[in-house]
Amino acid sequence: xxxxxxxxxxxxHSYFVSPVAYVVLTGFLLLGxxxxxxxxxxxxxxxxxxxxxxxxxxDQLNLNDFVISPLMHNLSIILVILVPMITxxxxxEEKKDGTYELLLTSPLRAGExxxxxxFACFLFICIMIGMTGVYPLVLMVFGNPExxxxxxxxxxxxxxxxxxxxxxxxxxxxxxxxxIAAVSALVATLLLYIIGWPADTAGDILGPVLxxxxxxxxxxxxxxxxxxxxxxxxxxxxxxxxxxxxxxSVESLRWR
Amino acid sequence: xxEVQNLTKRYGDLTAVSEVSFRVESGQILGFLGPNGSGKTTxxxxxxxxxxxxxxxxxxxxxxxxxxxxxxxxxxGYLPEAPPLYNDMVVxxxxxxxxxxxxxxxxxxxxALDRVLNRCGLTDVADRVTGYxxxxxxxxxxxxxxxxHNPDVLVLDEPTVGLDPQQIIGIRNLxxxxxxxxxxxxxxxxxxxxxQVCEKVVxxxxxxxxxxxxxxNLTQGQTLEDVFLHAIAQEDSGEIVxxxxxxxxxxx
Numbered sequence: 052x053x054x055x056x057x058x059x060x061x062x063x064h065s066y067f068v069s070p071v072a073y074v075v076l077t078g079f080l081l082l083g084x085x086x087x088x089x090x091x092x093x094x095x096x097x098x099x100x101x102x103x104x105x106x107x108x109x110d111q112l113n114l115n116d117f118v119i120s121p122l123m124h125n126l127s128i129i130l131v132i133l134v135p136m137i138t139x140x141x142x143x144e145e146k147k148d149g150t151y152e153l154l155l156t157s158p159l160r161a162g163e164x165x166x167x168x169x170f171a172c173f174l175f176i177c178i179m180i181g182m183t184g185v186y187p188l189v190l191m192v193f194g195n196p197e198x199x200x201x202x203x204x205x206x207x208x209x210x211x212x213x214x215x216x217x218x219x220x221x222x223x224x225x226x227x228x229x230x231i232a233a234v235s236a237l238v239a240t241l242l243l244y245i246i247g248w249p250a251d252t253a254g255d256i257l258g259p260v261l262x263x264x265x266x267x268x269x270x271x272x273x274x275x276x277x278x279x280x281x282x283x284x285x286x287x288x289x290x291x292x293x294x295x296x297x298x299x300s301v302e303s304l305r306w307r
Numbered sequence: 308x309x310e311v312q313n314l315t316k317r318y319g320d321l322t323a324v325s326e327v328s329f330r331v332e333s334g335q336i337l338g339f340l341g342p343n344g345s346g347k348t349t350x351x352x353x354x355x356x357x358x359x360x361x362x363x364x365x366x367x368x369x370x371x372x373x374x375x376x377x378x379x380x381x382x383x384g385y386l387p388e389a390p391p392l393y394n395d396m397v398v399x400x401x402x403x404x405x406x407x408x409x410x411x412x413x414x415x416x417x418x419a420l421d422r423v424l425n426r427c428g429l430t431d432v433a434d435r436v437t438g439y440x441x442x443x444x445x446x447x448x449x450x451x452x453x454x455x456h457n458p459d460v461l462v463l464d465e466p467t468v469g470l471d472p473q474q475i476i477g478i479r480n481l482x483x484x485x486x487x488x489x490x491x492x493x494x495x496x497x498x499x500x501x502x503q504v505c506e507k508v509v510x511x512x513x514x515x516x517x518x519x520x521x522x523x524n525l526t527q528g529q530t531l532e533d534v535f536l537h538a539i540a541q542e543d544s545g546e547i548v549x550x551x552x553x554x555x556x557x558x559x
Contacts, residue, residue, distance in 0.1 A: 057407040061393070068395045153391035153452070156355040157408045158381045305359055305376070 054159055058167025059174070062141075066175055071140070075133055079179055086125040087186045090118045114196040115276075122186065123204045123274045127267075130212045131244055135236035137175060138219030139229045141168050142301070146227035161302040165220075165294055172216045180209055200276035207273025210286035211266060215240045217293035224300040308333040308490040309354065309460060314363035316349050323349040325514040326363070331507065336486045338505035338522070339494040342539060346514040347494045348388060351462050354492070355385040368459045381410055384458035384489075388465055390449025394438030398429060398448055401437055402455055409456035423451040428477065443474040450478065454485065461491045467500065479504055498531045512539045
């Protein structure tokens with residue numbers, strides 16, 4: 052456990068001492084802010100039109116469906132692209148710089164290295180998503196969104212990003228080339244994102260399977276405010292499977 | 308202290324090291340020589356537990372590097388060919404990190420840090436970021452990293468490569484000081500360095516040990532250069548003879 056913490060601290064240190072963290076955070080907040088601004092002004096416009104049309108029509112509009120939900124889906128797409136940028140260096144850079152030799156010849160277990168890197172990445176993602184918390188706060192000050200739904204959406208976003216990070220760490224552990232690590236993570240997470248698309252036409256057996264594999268399906272449920280164990284199990288299994296494979300990949304150097 | 312037995316390492320079809328055996332006694336400094344590509348780095352990587360042997364065993368301080376890897380790794384300090392520095396870390400933060408992952412108790416770290424900073428002449432650059440240090444200083448930080456947890460065994464892969472003469476002398480003296488309390492494997496291409504520093508010499512060529520002897524036995528009436536060149540030439544001609552017989556056999 053002590054070793055895991057040591058690695059977490061070192062990893063967080065290198066995130067924030069290099070420009071990577073700041074570029075990623077700024078980019079994420081800039082794009083997120085742009086989405087939020089546009090969704091909100093569209094909502095305003097709709098509100099004005101509906102009130103002019105007939106009395107009480109504006110009640111059909113609510114902040115959750117028209118602002119929070121599309122915002123969450125937009126943010127999830129940015130995360131597909133940004134998370135691989137955060138995770139790509141995790142192992143690839145250590146291999147390239149020769150510091151991997153230091154880690155592997157130290158009395159550390161492969162699992163400790165893997166968990167340390169994962170938790171550091173998880174904390175970074177928490178910071179990243181936490182900073183978008185301003186948007187719901189603004190909504191709460193000027194409107195009345197459903198808090199439960201918002202919390203469920205945020206849990207969904209966090210789980211989604213964490214699962215993507217676990218996949219990204221796995222691909223980084225395979226290579227010493229950061230570009231390869233990032234591209235394969237991007238392809239893998241994007242595939243998880245869109246794998247459910249043919250589900251409706253894929254037949255009775257394959258259809259539900261594809262739908263279950265799709266990260267978006269589970270994420271969409273949570274954005275609706277439904278926190279089902281099925282979805283939690285999906286994300287947790289994805290995370291644990293990736294971590295397990297990463298551990299095997301790091302350890303493989305010792306028995307290859 | 309270090310016992311290498313019949314170590315063979317293959318990468319696919321390529322045999323990097325073949326049936327290598329040698330011993331280093333406690334407190335001894337071993338000069339580990341051989342031409343480039345002869346398998347020195349591979350051997351050191353197996354000894355330090357970075358990669359496993361295909362066959363054969365390595366024991367460090369009585370612990371098998373494969374079966375008792377954890378205990379063995381605690382007792383090894385390793386300076387790879389390129390010092391394993393995190394380029395965005397300050398020297399002291401880096402050394403503290405290394406001390407922790409080597410399993411040192413938190414309370415013992417400040418003293419150990421002072422000790423290695425002094426010993427390796429790093430006090431002036433203690434607060435500098437390692438990425439901006441000159442090559443000589445990087446090498447010294449690498450050495451500090453290898454000795455911070457006071458390991459029984461030190462494995463140094465070409466520690467003086469690319470340094471200026473003054474720095475080479477500095478590092479050489481440091482290694483001499485370390486003898487006695489540490490057992491050292493020193494790989495290098497600078498033969499006079501070996502004569503000055505080491506007690507024992509192992510020369511490998513094309514993945515095989517061609518010479519293993521005490522330095523005073525080797526340098527009677529000849530220089531280490533002669534010994535080295537002779538040993539390597541023998542191995543080369545051996546190969547030529549082998550391939551020549553192979554051609555003869557094939558043509559018959």
